[in-house]
Amino acid sequence: METSAQGITAPAAIYEIAGRRFKVGARGFADAIADAHAAHQRPRCMCLVEGVEMYVARLSDGYIVKRMPDTGSHHAPDCPSYEPPAEFSGLGLVLGSAIAEDPATGETTLKLDFPLTKMPGRSQLPPASGDSDSATSDGTRLSLRGLLHYLWDQAELTRWHPGFAGKRTWATVRRHLLHAAEHKLARGGALRARLYVPEPFSIDERDAINARRLARWGSAVPAPGKAQQLMLLICEVKEFLPARYGFKAIVKHMPDQALAIDEQLYRRLVRRFEAELALWGASDNIHMVMIATFGVNGVGVASIHELCLMPVTRQWLPMKDGYDMELVERLKRDGRTFIKVLRYNLPQEQWIASAILTDTPDSPVPLFIAQSSVTDEVSELRLESSPAADKQPNWTWEPWHGPMPPLPSR
Template sequence: MDTPAPVYELGGRRFAAGEPGFAEAVAAAHAAHLRPRCLCRAEGIEVYVARCGDGFIVKRMPDTGSRHAPGCVSYEPPAEFSGLGQVLGSAIKEDPHTGTTTLKLDFPLTKIAGRSTVPPSGGDADSVATDGTRLSLRGLLHYLWDQAGLTRWQPGFAGKRSWGTVRRHLLQATENKLASDSPLRARLYVPEVFSVEQREAINARRLALWARAGAAGGKPQALMVLVGEVKEIVPARYGYKAVVKHVPEQGFAIDEQLFRRLERRFAGELSLWGTSDSLRLVMIATFGVSAAGVPSIERASPMLVTEQWLPVENSLEQRLIAELLGQGRKFVKGLRYNLGSSNPLACAVLTDLDQPVGLFLETRTGLDEADSSSRVRAAYGQQAWVWHPDDERMPPLPA
């Protein structure tokens, strides 16, 4: 069953999202600078109206996601245990007055001719070894996935998440987002669903977008941001190339230095992807376009996702998510953003209970186990489910 439409108080009247008169009431609230209230809780929770394209949308106020009811579309788990807490307010700054969100990135969106943007020796290819003041490349992908609602799941979504749906939500997630003082939407390339009949029109739109990242003599080259599903990464005549689904006629060049670093840094993810038919590999990358029209990747970071496009870090998370899907549960998938692998993180948060429950996997990763467990208990108390896969079988999930 799909999530019920949220109900808001606008100008002293109650509206369910999408009902007749709702769009006009939202537009009037925006014009009058009024703050609606989400009625998922009896006391109501203040939200705000932001412009989105030619219309308006209702958005939760910053840092209020965990105050909403678990079943509300505005609910999100406590930020400090999704990885979002480290970057919210510093790398990610929301302004309810203008409706814009400013993103600070720890990687460049321009390239000076003759200079490599690959991190120096010893650095991670995706710049995950960073603090919370700037988003790594992986952090940006996690943020877009969160904003697009692709970390949320309920049984009614089954069979409805195609690449076309994923693409539409990702593009919507970039509305009113600024990166490097320019709209992120203008820099983001998410491949259209390929169609033989529409091939010429699709290619024309792709080339028009890529023209922004073409080589410019004597000037810094603007870089695009790719988010797409990888079909394969194979040797090319010079170096390697990534073949992206829905872009069958054009490979993305990867030089050997970057390929070797990706191979070392993401050996586990690439190995799991290569041996599991039920996992997809999504990649975020910055790329420029040569004078010959060839896209060349500068930095890249992969992310494993299930057939439902739910992110997973390893085979243990894959097992847990499969169990949740099999039981028909509602949940929000946790993402690390810039957090290192030793930090405790809720793999998922169940949202089909009166009180949300965080699901934690605790393995021996070098972090003191007692310290890790105490941090989990401090965050969720009795609202934490913990699985120690090194020592026990998966315990029953909260009913």
């Protein structure tokens, strides 16, 4: 992961390279990391007194300092390179198996459990049963939901700092998602080449935007006798509507292009994402993010093959339910700095922290929301078995027992 955060009042990283210290972007920094790459030197992030080893990756347009695999939790909590221990979220299940980073090249290989091709005449629909339309992987491959969570994490859209308020627009989300997809390989090719994230819509730029979209979607048009190449879409859904045949998804920032959904997939969509759709329908303060695989037929109609939904706040922070949203809003109102925790391929019954506070005095504090569907004894047992329980203090809210307890001090 790149060590620069969203660049909004967050602390700047300082690296020690060949005995000299540089802030990111300072004079001489670009030359220093280029020299370090040529000399196979490891810069050190100086967020802690002893420093944390990093590495330099070469990109098409220069060089970048990245953290070593599995070292995010070794950094200071306010460091842009900090990441909670992988076992605190669903990342621990897939890191090293479905997600493999190569410091030598700076590339990350992703193993997916869903297809990106479609053979002629074959229908590919997600399974009718299970925890999710695609989130049933055992960790050796990323589900569709797991991929969305990974990119959201890599784009740092799970992080919140008070300085981000009012500055996280769709344009910001899009830019960070596309950047997160760079230097990621999937199904033998570049993930970035498969990914389409709609541009912010502008009436004045309508024709140019549509032309760029059609050019990008050209690779998803089938060729006679060959497997159709599918693309990935990450977008905000405006609504799902009946169509003349089947249904369609209306996507924000793409008013000129709906995506077709056949009846079987739509029934599964409504059944699997009943809770998410109810949450979305109950509040105007919720965005609905969709990740989908899709193809384009010979007359230019785009059809969704598989999809997953993720409700998020107005600030694009993922949430599971209304309690999750209440906690996030409380943290934002109190001006706290935190990281939202995602479950990747983990099943819904697996209890994980909702968020991790990173502005506490001693160490980051996981925040848990107990589930109302289980007894107190089961809740306590789940908390004790949580990966966070034996590592550091934690905080738990039981919504059905009373109001939210005071948050850990800043």
